[in-house]
Amino acid sequence: MNQLIVKTKNLNFSYTKTRKDIEDLGLEVPKGSIYGFLGPNGSGKSTTIRLILGLLKKQSGNVSLFNKEHTAKTRLENLDKIGALIENPSLYGHLNAVENLKIAANYRNGISLERINEVLEIVKLTHAKKKKVKAYSLGMKQRLGLAVSLLSNPELVILDEPTNGLDPKGIIEMRTLIKELNEQYGTTIFISSHLLSEIEKTCTHVGIIRDGKMLYQDTVKALKQSKGKKMMVDLEVDKFIDAMTVLEELNKENTSLTDEFIQIEVESKTEITTVIDALRAKNIAVYQVSIKNNLEELFLSLTEN
Amino acid sequence: MTAITHYTTSTVNEFQKLKRTFAFWLTIISALFIPIIYLLYYLIKYKQLIPTEGVNPWDKFIVEQIRAAVPLLVPMFIVLVTSLIVQIEHKSSGLKHLFALPIPKWSIYFGKLTAVVCTIIIAYTLFFIFMVSVGYIVGMIHEELKFVSFTPNYFENIKLLFRSFIAILGIVGLQFWLSFRMKNFIIPLGIGTVLIVTGLIVYRAEEAVYFPYAYNMLSLFPIDKDLDSLIWFPTVSIYSLGYFLLFSLIGYIDINRKNIT
Ligand SMILES: Nc1ncnc2c1ncn2[C@@H]1O[C@H](COP(=O)(O)OP(=O)(O)OP(=O)(O)O)[C@@H](O)[C@H]1O
Ligand SMILES: [Mg+2]
Numbered sequence: 001m002n003q004l005i006v007k008t009k010n011l012n013f014s015y016t017k018t019r020k021d022i023e024d025l026g027l028e029v030p031k032g033s034i035y036g037f038l039g040p041n042g043s044g045k046s047t048t049i050r051l052i053l054g055l056l057k058k059q060s061g062n063v064s065l066f067n068k069e070h071t072a073k074t075r076l077e078n079l080d081k082i083g084a085l086i087e088n089p090s091l092y093g094h095l096n097a098v099e100n101l102k103i104a105a106n107y108r109n110g111i112s113l114e115r116i117n118e119v120l121e122i123v124k125l126t127h128a129k130k131k132k133v134k135a136y137s138l139g140m141k142q143r144l145g146l147a148v149s150l151l152s153n154p155e156l157v158i159l160d161e162p163t164n165g166l167d168p169k170g171i172i173e174m175r176t177l178i179k180e181l182n183e184q185y186g187t188t189i190f191i192s193s194h195l196l197s198e199i200e201k202t203c204t205h206v207g208i209i210r211d212g213k214m215l216y217q218d219t220v221k222a223l224k225q226s227k228g229k230k231m232m233v234d235l236e237v238d239k240f241i242d243a244m245t246v247l248e249e250l251n252k253e254n255t256s257l258t259d260e261f262i263q264i265e266v267e268s269k270t271e272i273t274t275v276i277d278a279l280r281a282k283n284i285a286v287y288q289v290s291i292k293n294n295l296e297e298l299f300l301s302l303t304e305n
Numbered sequence: 306m307t308a309i310t311h312y313t314t315s316t317v318n319e320f321q322k323l324k325r326t327f328a329f330w331l332t333i334i335s336a337l338f339i340p341i342i343y344l345l346y347y348l349i350k351y352k353q354l355i356p357t358e359g360v361n362p363w364d365k366f367i368v369e370q371i372r373a374a375v376p377l378l379v380p381m382f383i384v385l386v387t388s389l390i391v392q393i394e395h396k397s398s399g400l401k402h403l404f405a406l407p408i409p410k411w412s413i414y415f416g417k418l419t420a421v422v423c424t425i426i427i428a429y430t431l432f433f434i435f436m437v438s439v440g441y442i443v444g445m446i447h448e449e450l451k452f453v454s455f456t457p458n459y460f461e462n463i464k465l466l467f468r469s470f471i472a473i474l475g476i477v478g479l480q481f482w483l484s485f486r487m488k489n490f491i492i493p494l495g496i497g498t499v500l501i502v503t504g505l506i507v508y509r510a511e512e513a514v515y516f517p518y519a520y521n522m523l524s525l526f527p528i529d530k531d532l533d534s535l536i537w538f539p540t541v542s543i544y545s546l547g548y549f550l551l552f553s554l555i556g557y558i559d560i561n562r563k564n565i566t
Binding site: 015050053054055056057076077079080082084086087088089090091092093094095099102103104106107108148 | 314315317318321322324325326393396397398399400401402403404405406407408409562564565566
């Protein structure tokens with residue numbers, strides 16, 4: 001479990017001289033993990049993936065894949081074990097799904113026609129396999145791109161924002177698929193996303209990047225614990241001012257930025273009842289109480305300046 | 306896989322990508338263009354075109370068509386078809402996928418270049434087949450044109466086309482590199498067009514032997530003093546092959562170093 005499938009050390013890269021797009025990035029993806037690579041738009045997720053694959057030339061630092069340094073010598077051997085979907089999928093619009101998969105299969109060794117039909121089945125595109133890809137919808141293209149990356153049964157699957165353009169059903173299917181691949185074949189999966197909720201539901205490990213720098217990297221479990229047991233709760237009430245007085249008596253501070261909700265921090269769920277009771281005792285109507293996703297909060301606090 | 310299988314796989318794949326593309330149709334249309342004009346010309350004006358007794362009508366018929374094609378049609382076809390074939394990859398943002406596959410980068414570059422060169426060979430072959438077919442068609446409609454009584458001078462005609470083909474390779478090397486490098490296909494197209502026109506203006510100059518865009522015109526004329534007319538490899542052919550190798554190699558080295566974004 002401690003073996004690292006992807007490891008970068010002090011990785012640096014800039015597209016232009018004026019700024020650093022990736023700075024001293026250290027990424028560690030353990031074997032058999034589902035690694036969520038999280039960051040806001042423009043933080044350098046796609047750039048990091050391109051560096052890992054060797055599409056971009058790193059300015060300094062190193063990249064190891066499967067415990068081997070990724071150099072010109074080991075390039076083909078490493079890439080043979082990787083299936084990748086980088087940003088929008090690379091597909092030939094004038095050809096149909098099967099023709100696209102055939103071309104992708106030819107570039108690798110020993111991929112049978114059966115396997116092509118199998119991946120089409122996995123991504124649920126069998127019904128549209130003879131349709132030209134330019135007539136595909138965004139989500140269908142994304143699915144086909146995923147099929148291409150799965151073709152060779154790779155040890156490592158790299159997916160850059162795979163749920164981009166997928167409908168809710170598609171997102172859930174993608175999640176299930178990723179978990180299945182991971183559990184049944186032990187495939188290591190590296191997913192980038194700007195949605196924490198997505199990562200939280202599927203991943204075992206998480207790395208958070210901002211402005212090309214790694215802010216946090218650990219297991220999802222550790223991330224959840226790091227915030228402690230404290231919870232943020234949103235309250236919707238009718239008498240805002242009165243409610244504030246009640247809460248002050250309970251030593252609760254409103255941290256909300258809007259007037260619509262009151263936001264307080266509680267130690268445990270039982271404390272929520274205490275707060276509601278106190279409010280109700282003063283005849284303040286409580287319309288809504290919701291526990292905020294504290295990971296979302298953490299993500300925002302980490303990625304905001 | 307060995308180097309050879311990498312190369313053949315890549316080349317075969319390139320041909321599969323050409324299926325149903327405009328590049329494919331452009332090849333056929335370009336090869337048909339002048340033969341169709343000559344078909345109409347010989348059908349309409351056949352009375353003025355009846356050859357004098359004992360003269361082979363094929364020589365004039367075919368050489369005229371080659372002469373009509375060489376200055377503009379052939380080089381423009383080369384520039385267009387090269388851009389179009391490489392554009393298939395840019396349009397599908399395919400390079401980032403190809404360069405992350407377990408295949409050497411050179412096999413991608415040279416596989417695609419091979420597909421381009423083969424397409425050009427196919428265009429020349431079709432052009433020749435269409436010219437001969439048109440000759441026989443009009444010959445059968447108007448027997449007095451004597452196309453049926455004589456046979457085309459295959460050897461000399463093919464030699465002329467071969468010289469033109471070799472002379473064009475220098476441009477192919479450069480245009481292919483430009484097209485591969487730039488996602489926007491207007492740039493190689495613009496550069497190519499400007500240089501072709503330049504070639505038409507300067508080809509009479511002595512220094513034109515160093516300018517590959519003039520070679521196709523030069524391939525028609527024996528400006529080198531080697532021989533009067535038709536040798537297989539005139540000086541420009543040698544220079545053209547030199548440019549082809551040079552640009553292909555520089556192009557590959559450049560692409561190999563380039564960041565794929
Ligand atoms: N081709 C390019 N040329 C110059 N700068 C680029 C290029 N591509 C990306 N950048 C810059 O690099 C930084 C990181 O971009 P990157 O595409 O890696 O972000 P990302 O995390 O993938 O974002 P998103 O969530 O929007 O996909 C950004 O500041 C971006 O402006
Ligand atoms: Mg991105």
